[in-house]
Amino acid sequence: MRFRSKVRRIAGLALLGLVASAVLSACDKSPSILQPAGPIAQNEAYMAYMVFGVAAVVFVLVTAALIYCIIRFRDRPGAAEARQLQGNQRLEIIWTVVPTLLLFGILFFTIRTMFLVATPPSPANITVNVIGHQWWWEFDYQQNGKTQFVTADELHAPVNAIVHLNLISDNVIHSFWIPQLTGKTDVIPGHNNTMWFQATSFDPNNPDNNVYRGACAEFCGTQHAHMDFIVVIQTQSDYNSWVTQQMQPAATPAAGSQAAAGLKVFQTAGCEGCHAINGVTPPVKGLIGPNLTHFGSRQLIAGGVLSNTADNLFQWVYQAQTVKPGVDMPDFNGSAGSAGNLSQDQVNALVAYLESLQ
Ligand SMILES: [Cu+2]
Secondary structure (H helix, E strand, O other), rough: HHHHHHHHHHHHHHHHHHHHHHHHHHOOOOOOOOOOHHHHHHHHHHHHHHHHHHHHHHHHHHHHHHHHHHHHHHOOOOOOOOOOOOOOHHHHHHHHHHHHHHHHHHEEEHHHHHHHHOOOOOOEEEEEEEEEOEEEEEEEEEOOOEEEEEOOEEEEEOOOOOOEEEEEOOOOOOEHHHHHOOOOOEEEEEOOOEEEEOOOOOOOHHHHHEEEEEEEEOOOOOOEEEEEEEEEEOOOOHHHHHHHHHHOOOOOOOOOHHHHHHHHHHHOOHHOOOOOOOOOOOOOOOOOOOHHHOOOOOOOEOOEEOOOOOHHHHHHHHOOHHHOOOOOOOOOOOOOOOOOOOHHHHHHHHHHHOOOOO
């Protein structure tokens, strides 16, 4: 009787765990490798299912045999002493050979998957140099080996295009990962890696479904967790318009507008030392902060630490150190260590200017 109630309690706990994880994963919008949107992630998902499947079968068989033996051969009052055995060659051969075959099977499929994802099916349609900074991603779109335009924390590509990435770091080791599209690849200073991806699924009715979250998957400093980016998959024509827009120099604010006042602040407060705005600032020596030429068109601020709204941008410009402690961008609120003492009006003007940079 007591044994039964224990079994029931364990079964109850297991069920609770299953339900809880189902509910939690439904609430959570983090990307899953089991919801692939392209061939690399698809192949990797097959691999994950296969390994879990084999492991589950082994687990069920071994556990069932164990439970059977525990019950069937338990000690009963008045039972005779059990037969004393030593060694069983046949059994030992079986439990050595079977796991070996299983592991070699998994190894075979693993190597096959590695070859499947190593090389793209056809030449690259787009090449992007991906540069890992502390703590944001620079995307440098290449044409004939030259920079076409740069952006930050937002990678765009047309559906079905083969996108080739050169992974570069001039600081510490990062790891580039888009769970629903690619595996992880390290971004190592002095050793450029390459990777590729292709997004084959596309929802023409809801553009939100074509945006994938990416992350840095290697601890690269205190704000490593705030080094996210998004990948926006578009139709070829939407992508072409995006490229045309990104290649334009920055929009000029209307004379006398709040944005025009913001541009003045930008040019005098020291922002230009770290940030370039094409057509406005002189080029930055030794790039420190993201290029802001089209900042207003981006969805995230500073590696996804905030979404790009006017209120959030105010917080960021006023007190970046509170929002993302340790970041290379100083505060401008006059606190100790800040690089300026801007008034709220000046920051509001900056916000108006930056958001106008579509
Ligand atoms: Cu990183």
